[in-house]
Amino acid sequence: MVYVLGVNLPDRQLVKFALTQFYGIGHHTAARICARFQMHNTCKVRDLTPLQVTALASFLSSPKDSISPPRFPRAPPDFVPSTKTHQQLLQEFRAARVQREAENKRPEFLLRRRRDARILPDPLKSLTIEAELKQEIRENIAHQKMIGSYVGRRHAMALPVRGQTTQNNARTAKKLNRVERYS
Known part of the structure; x- marks a missing residue:
């Protein structure tokens, strides 16, 4: 586990x-x-x-503080894996990087990543879980109660909030009318 x-x-x-x-x-x-x-x-x-x-x-x-993972370019459909050793591939990669730095060009996938980041923000950056989410929900319910909305009143009386039917709708309506009179 x-x-x-x-x-x-x-x-x-x-x-x-x-x-x-x-x-x-x-x-x-x-x-x-x-x-x-x-x-x-x-x-x-x-x-x-x-x-x-x-x-x-x-x-x-x-x-929110995590770093977005790098996006690597996808292989084309006609891609064939190389039979070279790891050391040979590493040397080729380093040589290409040195040449690119000499030309002062950025690889296309980095440019594409910056462009995509401006257009589509990362949806996982706004993720809230566990205690933070529960606290946010409690605050929202307290706000609904404080402003006296219909949803807040139903929360305060421990009644269904989203339109579910209760066992006795007449009794529920009387409770709501009684609360409205004294509010």
């Missing part, structure tokens, strides 16, 4: 479903988080490396 920010994530569960154990993370947000940390759809919690668990915990603790 993995504990992340006080929440138990079962080992045999898929990561995208285990993340929904956090209050405030649904299936869609969990899928986005898995994509951000490059976890495939069938990755289980027990398959996570300690580095991934640490990165996930640091992101969930403060998503």
